[in-house]
Amino acid sequence: MTTSQQSIKSMLPGVSAGLVNGVLIVIFQSAYAALIFSGLLESYLAAGLGLMLFGACVMGLVTAYFSSFEGTVTAPQDAPTAILALLPSAIYIQMNASELNIDEVFYTVVAAIALTALLTGVLLTILGRFELGNLIRFIPYPVVGGFLAGTGWILLKGAIGIMSGSGGSFGLHLLQSDYLLRWLPGVLFALALYAILRRFKHFLLMPGVILAAIGLFYGVNFIFGITLEKAAGLGLLLPKMESGISWSPLTESSLALVNWSAILSQSGEIFSVVIISIISLLLNASGLELIARREVDLNQELRAAGMANILSGLGSSSVGYMSLSLSAFGFRLGSRSRISSYLSSAICGLVLITGAGIAAYFPKPLLGGLLFYLGLTFLVEWLYSAWFKLPKTEYFLVVAILLTIAMFGFLQGTILGVLIAVVLFVVNYSRIEVVKHSLTGQNYRSNVDRSLRMQHILEEEGAGVEIMKLQGFIFFGTANGVLNRVRDRVFDKNKPALKFVMLDFMLVSGLDSSALNSFEKLKMLAENQNLQLVLTSLSDATGRLFYRGKLIESEDKVIRVLPDLDHGLEWIEDQILESSDNSQIRIERSGLDLLVDMMKQSGNTTEETARDVAGQVMDFAELRQFEEGVYLIHQGADPAGIYLLETGQVTVQLETSEKTIRLRRMNPGTIVGELGVYLGYPATAAVVASKPSRALFISLPALQKMETRNPATASAFHKFVVRILGERLSKSNKTLQAILD
Numbered sequence: 001m002t003t004s005q006q007s008i009k010s011m012l013p014g015v016s017a018g019l020v021n022g023v024l025i026v027i028f029q030s031a032y033a034a035l036i037f038s039g040l041l042e043s044y045l046a047a048g049l050g051l052m053l054f055g056a057c058v059m060g061l062v063t064a065y066f067s068s069f070e071g072t073v074t075a076p077q078d079a080p081t082a083i084l085a086l087l088p089s090a091i092y093i094q095m096n097a098s099e100l101n102i103d104e105v106f107y108t109v110v111a112a113i114a115l116t117a118l119l120t121g122v123l124l125t126i127l128g129r130f131e132l133g134n135l136i137r138f139i140p141y142p143v144v145g146g147f148l149a150g151t152g153w154i155l156l157k158g159a160i161g162i163m164s165g166s167g168g169s170f171g172l173h174l175l176q177s178d179y180l181l182r183w184l185p186g187v188l189f190a191l192a193l194y195a196i197l198r199r200f201k202h203f204l205l206m207p208g209v210i211l212a213a214i215g216l217f218y219g220v221n222f223i224f225g226i227t228l229e230k231a232a233g234l235g236l237l238l239p240k241m242e243s244g245i246s247w248s249p250l251t252e253s254s255l256a257l258v259n260w261s262a263i264l265s266q267s268g269e270i271f272s273v274v275i276i277s278i279i280s281l282l283l284n285a286s287g288l289e290l291i292a293r294r295e296v297d298l299n300q301e302l303r304a305a306g307m308a309n310i311l312s313g314l315g316s317s318s319v320g321y322m323s324l325s326l327s328a329f330g331f332r333l334g335s336r337s338r339i340s341s342y343l344s345s346a347i348c349g350l351v352l353i354t355g356a357g358i359a360a361y362f363p364k365p366l367l368g369g370l371l372f373y374l375g376l377t378f379l380v381e382w383l384y385s386a387w388f389k390l391p392k393t394e395y396f397l398v399v400a401i402l403l404t405i406a407m408f409g410f411l412q413g414t415i416l417g418v419l420i421a422v423v424l425f426v427v428n429y430s431r432i433e434v435v436k437h438s439l440t441g442q443n444y445r446s447n448v449d450r451s452l453r454m455q456h457i458l459e460e461e462g463a464g465v466e467i468m469k470l471q472g473f474i475f476f477g478t479a480n481g482v483l484n485r486v487r488d489r490v491f492d493k494n495k496p497a498l499k500f501v502m503l504d505f506m507l508v509s510g511l512d513s514s515a516l517n518s519f520e521k522l523k524m525l526a527e528n529q530n531l532q533l534v535l536t537s538l539s540d541a542t543g544r545l546f547y548r549g550k551l552i553e554s555e556d557k558v559i560r561v562l563p564d565l566d567h568g569l570e571w572i573e574d575q576i577l578e579s580s581d582n583s584q585i586r587i588e589r590s591g592l593d594l595l596v597d598m599m600k601q602s603g604n605t606t607e608e609t610a611r612d613v614a615g616q617v618m619d620f621a622e623l624r625q626f627e628e629g630v631y632l633i634h635q636g637a638d639p640a641g642i643y644l645l646e647t648g649q650v651t652v653q654l655e656t657s658e659k660t661i662r663l664r665r666m667n668p669g670t671i672v673g674e675l676g677v678y679l680g681y682p683a684t685a686a687v688v689a690s691k692p693s694r695a696l697f698i699s700l701p702a703l704q705k706m707e708t709r710n711p712a713t714a715s716a717f718h719k720f721v722v723r724i725l726g727e728r729l730s731k732s733n734k735t736l737q738a739i740l741d
Contacts, residue, residue: 146401451669
């Protein structure tokens with residue numbers, strides 16, 4: 001096969017898809033035009049269809065070039081058309097058109113449609129420009145379902161109106177034989193089309209069924225001797241377009257006939273079209289991703305659709321966006337180029353330019369049946385299938401929005417949907433647990449190593465410390481949950497008295513001013529119960545909000561603000577130790593006495609045994625003094641020995657090229673450097689004196705000498721260090737268990 005033959009073969013799927021899609025778009029635009037320009041505007045059907053075809057042509061060309069997906073098909077769509085179909089009668093009533101020229105109603109309706117397209121285009125462009133394509137994720141699913149179900153009802157009602165010629169009014173008169181003959185075939189066609197497409201998934205079925213329906217219609221007419229004129233007289237065909245289809249956009253003279261106050265009165269419907277168009281575009285683009293198994297740039301699609309709608313609005317045409325079914329049709333047919341989109345747009349343009357009145361030969365039952373089918377798919381999806389997919393509460397919200405739209409109008413349904421969205425957000429977000437972790441001073445400590453005696457005191461007093469790590473965005477609903485948790489803990493008689501409450505805001509993304517009331521009540525509770533509130537990791541914005549609301553004041557005795565969780569815990573632990581009745585922890589021990597005390601606490605040994613072992617260890621130790629800022633251990637240095645801190649304080653810190661991070665703080669009665677000695681690894685962090693300090697130092701050679709000369713003492717010393725390491729591990733396990741619980 002030659003290169004030219006391969007090229008032609010690769011183009012065939014795109015050409016085929018373009019031809020089929022082009023014919024389908026013309027048929028669907030005829031149905032949409034008939035839906036909008038029916039009843040009192042039926043004589044303007046040719047002009048209305050010209051406007052719809054212009055929009056289909058322009059939109060198709062623009063998105064074919066700018067879309068992120070080759071083969072995207074864009075044209076005026078069903079959902080916006082269903083809402084726009086409500087405008088003519090509403091504008092007619094608003095203008096009291098019985099006293100006016102019907103031209104004024106027509107041009108006012110066209111201006112409203114064009115304005116809607118322009119507004120939709122501008123908003124789509126803005127959303128795409130600022131990359132807000134993921135906004136669809138924030139619209140509650142049942143609200144979207146309610147809108148689409150309402151759209152389905154309007155399509156279904158409009159379809160009956162087109163076919164019966166009753167103007168969309170329902171009643172027993174539709175069962176009369178002359179009306180029944182008009183709408184029943186279209187409904188049967190819609191039901192048959194729905195059943196076939198639901199059972200079989202081949203992409204050629206829809207165009208095939210439509211062509212078969214047209215052939216069947218004219219075949220039956222031929223058998224019964226029904227001429228075109230008689231079929232038109234029976235209301236089975238659209239009005240004959242004597243002058244053919246024409247594009248008649250708004251001009252300076254026609255703009256003078258527009259009643260802008262009547263358009264303003266329909267701002268609710270216009271707003272609904274804008275919102276549902278954005279939702280539908282993003283849903284269709286997401287659906288196309290699943291079908292094509294490739295990513296679609298949502299923001300690019302927003303920008304492309306925005307430009308398409310702006311040009312469509314300037315040409316007095318309707319709102320449109322990506323058609324999922326037609327775009328997927330080309331992909332499934334094997335088209336992987338933009339030729340299909342260009343060709344389908346060209347067919348729409350050709351029909352418009354030639355003024356072909358082909359739409360007058362489309363049977364009304366076919367056009368109405370297609371609209372009925374579209375409405376039926378929406379209603380089945382959101383009234384039947386949703387029953388099995390959605391929680392019953394969300395399902396009834398869908399029904400509530402649908403009934404509101406059906407009984408009162410789309411504006412009222414939109415308002416209800418927005419209110420439901422707000423309520424759902426508040427209710428659902430309030431259910432999110434704002435307290436990520438609730439811990440106590442018993443199972444969560446600061447990164448400060450203290451003597452075993454101090455650790456035991458903190459263990460005993462830790463139940464009086466409540467630590468809450470908050471998360472998410474805090475507003476009045478979630479803030480009240482924090483208040484209730486603290487209140488329940490305060491008055492829980494089965495637990496020790498609460499002394500400290502620490503709230504960590506590290507994972508808090510923001511705080512609403514409405515939450516201040518709950519925190520003010522929390523402060524009042526703390527004052528009345530003699531509690532100390534500690535707030536940590538406050539962002540600049542949250543801190544400003546607290547200070548402006550007078551929740552935090554200078555020299556506040558109830559609330560303490562500290563930079564992070566670790567410093568907050570350290571401050572609380574210091575307060576507990578300072579107020580402890582155990583005066584032994586404040587006695588400064590040195591040398592032998594300190595080592596004896598540590599061995600007694602860690603090994604549970606007698607005074608005599610601990611003093612005997614400690615005395616022998618002291619033979620291998622040397623005393624070292626460190627001024628503030630002096631390094632005991634440099635990061636990356638080889639292990640030198642073990643330090644037993646007698647006085648002062650040292651900090652273990654990780655040093656990077658950008659900043660220094662505090663890992664731990666060591667107080668008297670703790671050891672440091674032992675891991676490097678036992679593992680033989682270079683130091684992974686530095687150890688620096690935070691205050692003037694004194695420490696016993698057992699060097700690596702001294703430790704080896706102890707093991708050689710006095711193995712029993714070395715063994716006892718190693719067990720002592722292992723117990724200290726075990727205490728640290730146990731503390732870490734308790735913390736981890738508390739977080740997991």
